[in-house]
Amino acid sequence: MWQEYIQAKSIDDVLTSLGDRGQSARVVAGATDLILELERGVRRGIDTLVDVTRIPGLDRIELDASGFIHLGPLVTHNDCAASARIRQQGYPLARAAWEVGAPQIRNRGTVAGNLITASPANDTITPLVALDAEITLASKQGRRRVALRDFYRGVRTTVMEPDEMLVDISFPALSNSQRGTFVKLALRRAQAISLVNVAMVLTFSDDIVREAAIALGAVAPTIIRADEAEAFLVGKPLSEGTIGRAAELAAKAARPIDDLRASAAYRREMVRVGTLKGLRALAAGSESDGFPDMPVLLRSQESSNASRPGAFQHGTQSGPREAPPVHMAGTPIETNINGKPYRFTSGHDKTLLRLLREEAGLIGTKEGCAEGECGACTVYLDGQAVMSCLVPAPRAHGAQIVTIEGLPQNGELHPLQQAFVDKGAVQCGYCTPGFIMAGAMLLDERPQPGRSEIEQALTGNLCRCTGYYKIISAVEAASKARN
Numbered sequence: 001m002w003q004e005y006i007q008a009k010s011i012d013d014v015l016t017s018l019g020d021r022g023q024s025a026r027v028v029a030g031a032t033d034l035i036l037e038l039e040r041g042v043r044r045g046i047d048t049l050v051d052v053t054r055i056p057g058l059d060r061i062e063l064d065a066s067g068f069i070h071l072g073p074l075v076t077h078n079d080c081a082a083s084a085r086i087r088q089q090g091y092p093l094a095r096a097a098w099e100v101g102a103p104q105i106r107n108r109g110t111v112a113g114n115l116i117t118a119s120p121a122n123d124t125i126t127p128l129v130a131l132d133a134e135i136t137l138a139s140k141q142g143r144r145r146v147a148l149r150d151f152y153r154g155v156r157t158t159v160m161e162p163d164e165m166l167v168d169i170s171f172p173a174l175s176n177s178q179r180g181t182f183v184k185l186a187l188r189r190a191q192a193i194s195l196v197n198v199a200m201v202l203t204f205s206d207d208i209v210r211e212a213a214i215a216l217g218a219v220a221p222t223i224i225r226a227d228e229a230e231a232f233l234v235g236k237p238l239s240e241g242t243i244g245r246a247a248e249l250a251a252k253a254a255r256p257i258d259d260l261r262a263s264a265a266y267r268r269e270m271v272r273v274g275t276l277k278g279l280r281a282l283a284a285g286s287e288s289d290g291f292p293d294m295p296v297l298l299r300s301q302e303s304s305n306a307s308r309p310g311a312f313q314h315g316t317q318s319g320p321r322e323a324p325p326v327h328m329a330g331t332p333i334e335t336n337i338n339g340k341p342y343r344f345t346s347g348h349d350k351t352l353l354r355l356l357r358e359e360a361g362l363i364g365t366k367e368g369c370a371e372g373e374c375g376a377c378t379v380y381l382d383g384q385a386v387m388s389c390l391v392p393a394p395r396a397h398g399a400q401i402v403t404i405e406g407l408p409q410n411g412e413l414h415p416l417q418q419a420f421v422d423k424g425a426v427q428c429g430y431c432t433p434g435f436i437m438a439g440a441m442l443l444d445e446r447p448q449p450g451r452s453e454i455e456q457a458l459t460g461n462l463c464r465c466t467g468y469y470k471i472i473s474a475v476e477a478a479s480k481a482r483n
Contacts (some may be wrong), residue, residue: 001351002039003395004048008055011138011167017050018163019140027165029053029074030108032101032390033117035351036371051391052165059083063173072171077106077114077124089173092127092199095291102191102460103298104438105372107384108391111167115148118156118222125198126217127182129225136168143167146286152222177210178203182288183274187261190459191373194218195262198250198274202282207237214246214275216419219254219267226250229275231348238283243276250275264470296456298385298441298447315476335396337362338406344393348373352391353377356403364404364433368462375461376430378437379403385441387460404433408438416440419478420471435461439475448479 008014018025025048028034028346037043052058057072061083069090079085080097087094093111100114100123102105107174114124115135125148133148137160151158160166172396174180180201186192197217203211212233214226229249281287333344337360347359353370354378356362365388368376372387380386380402381395407414416439419425426432435458442449442457451458454475463471 001035001391002049003349003447005051005348006048006390007051007053007394007397010055011052013164014050014052014055014165015138015140017048017152018165021048023162024048026053028392029110030076030113030390031392031395032105032109032372032387033113035392036181037389039287039370041139049394051392051395053395057328058167061480063089067173067175068170069173071111073110073112073168075111075169076112077101077109077298077384078103078297080111080124081106082297085173090127090131090171091174091287092130092180092182092201093124096123096127096184096197096199098115098188098291098295099182099184101372101459102375104375104378104385104387104460105191105297105390106201107297107299108386111169115151115169116158116160116166118158120155120220120222121194121197121218123194123197123217125182125223126197126215127180128169129223130180130199130201130213130215131171131174132213133169133171135166137161137164137165137278138167139181149223149225154221159414174201175203177205179282179287180213181278181281185270185274193261194265196256196270196274198271198278200275200278200282202233202238206411209233209236209324214250215248216271218255219256219271221255223368224253224255226253226275228253237280238446243283245277245281247272247275272377272468290450292456296444296453296477298457300380300383300441300444324375333394333397335399335401337401338403344396350393351389352379352381352393352396352401355393355396356388356401362403362405366430366433368434373462374431375434375438377463378434380437385438388444389480404437407436414440415481416443416478419481423474423477424468425470425474427463427467430464431461431463435463435471439471439478442475443479443482449483 006017026046027050028049043167058072067100077097077100080094104366111124114122129150134145136145182199183196184194199215201213202209212230214229217223229246233246251268252273254271256264258264332447335342344359349356356365366376368374370389372390377388378385416436438457438461454472
């Protein structure tokens with residue numbers, strides 16, 4: 001899929017690579033969108049991937065002296081969902097990030113990547129538009145700041161130049177007089193693209209709305225603001241009549257189309273319903289309902305972010321190491337899988353899933369969809385559960401990987417593997433490795449998970465035989481056995 005893969009050590013490395021190669025190079029971090037675009041031929045003429053996940057410090061979440069929150073380009077959706085700062089001072093973004101994909105996707109997918117992909121249905125763009133976010137783009141010629149509302153030209157098109165890298169996302173932290181939320185409508189609870197999403201931020205003086213921002217997603221070529229609804233809310237309390245009229249004005253602002261997932265009329269009505277739901281929640285102070293206090297992340301407590309690779313091996317880490325050298329196609333991929341060193345001289349243009357299966361001969365990890373939908377390919381990469389079908393194989397260079405073959409210890413099955421046997425939590429068995437990997441990481445993260453936490457952990461895994469009840473029972477049984 002690509003001819004050259006560069007593991008950059010600094011932003012300067014990235015900008016030099018982009019400047020030299022132009023349209024043929026792309027920055028890669030989570031790769032959860034880019035891998036699919038390359039495999040499907042949506043992105044053509046890309047010969048070089050510039051991996052930024054080894055650059056230290058790009059996963060920061062900081063509050064500056066001016067009251068602005070800054071997100072580095074490696075901040076993932078799980079980082080946002082778990083961040084106390086984002087939850088308290090940027091709640092609409094935290095809520096949207098938590099509703100993206102599933103835990104394995106959220107461990108790899110970055111907010112910056114979500115913005116750059118530029119789909120009007122992408123969840124994190126909408127709250128950041130409502131929060132009046134700005135982004136900073138860097139190239140060898142210098143840096144420029146762009147309001148996020150001005151970043152988009154249309155569906156999947158932006159003002160970003162081929163030699164630029166997004167290096168910062170910033171927005172004013174919500175004050176004590178401000179509250180906001182995010183409402184998403186999709187065809188299922190997880191792993192679903194928005195049919196409609198709505199983000200809102202209101203500034204109050206006592207019970208009166210002094211400022212309002214309402215952003216709408218998946219109802220126009222780009223994320224849009226409901227200007228009339230915003231203006232109508234100003235100077236009024238959130239009474240039921242005010243809420244109802246604002247919701248109607250928000251629906252009026254939508255410009256949806258008919259497609260396979262919904263009609264334009266349905267989407268417009270759901271804008272009204274979503275705005276109604278969000279405003280009512282703000283009026284009642286219930287906007288946090290349904291959002292877990294501690295979201296399941298499916299990563300070990302000792303794991304480092306991708307930008308700080310550690311020597312993770314099934315729940316342990318020996319500490320940070322220097323980033324691996326720049327890796328080009330044709331040089332070996334040296335990695336550690338299940339505690340053993342591996343050296344690959346082929347497979348550089350594959351996904352991690354196919355490297356494991358075809359080059360390493362570790363066929364326990366399954367390919368169910370090859371697009372991050374089913375979770376059958378779940379493995380641990382530097383202490384985080386990921387969909388290996390969406391990870392470029394060269395990312396394994398210098399990494400620590402655990403597959404289903406690596407779960408047994410000292411010749412004994414992992415407690416969850418044994419629980420699957422005892423509970424008969426298998427039908428065709430094809431999805432089983434992915435479920436066990438997700439469940440085992442949950443038990444490392446939360447030794448005594450509740451039913452809701454188990455369900456959160458398994459949202460990225462599909463059982464086509466519909467055998468979920470016994471799978472959940474097996475996780476419960478393994479938790480009791482370990483404790």
